Amino acid sequence: MKDAYDYSMSDTFVSETRRIPYRTGFRARQYRGRLPIKKVNALNDHDFRRYCQNGCRFPDPEQDLRDQLAEQRELIRVQALHIKQNQDALRVQALQLQELRSLLPLKHPQASARTSSGGGSGSHSVRGLDVPRR
Secondary structure (H helix, E strand, O other): OOOHHHOOOOOEEOOOOOOOOEEOOHHHHHOOOOOOHHHHHHOOHHHHHHHHHOOOOOOOOOHHHHHHHHHHHHHHHHHHHHHHHHHHHHHHHHHHHHHHHHHOOOOOHHHHHHHHHOOOOOEEEEOOEEEEOO
16 A cells, blocks of 8 residues: 555645545645745646746746757767867878878889899899890
């Protein structure tokens, strides 16, 4: 058997024997004089919490949209920052790759064979080897 303390302390709850919600008036007793009972009981938990956090004033209905827009703008800014950092890292890697390629020796065996053989000595290159002509 559930006790009354097993239920949430919102203004409405349903017991096991009754399908119609009880109106406890808990909120109205707690916040007496600030808001009419009908208005307090009509609020759901989320709206009532926001009402209390906002200094017992109803918040601007567009505030949720403004908060969501600010959150999306922040996410976009963070993503743009990550993209810029990745692009900078790619540029640095490309420069390092270009630097490393410039340090590698050039491999042109046919060009080196022609220049080392003197051109007119009668030898030619076969599979990278200098072979005298017959």
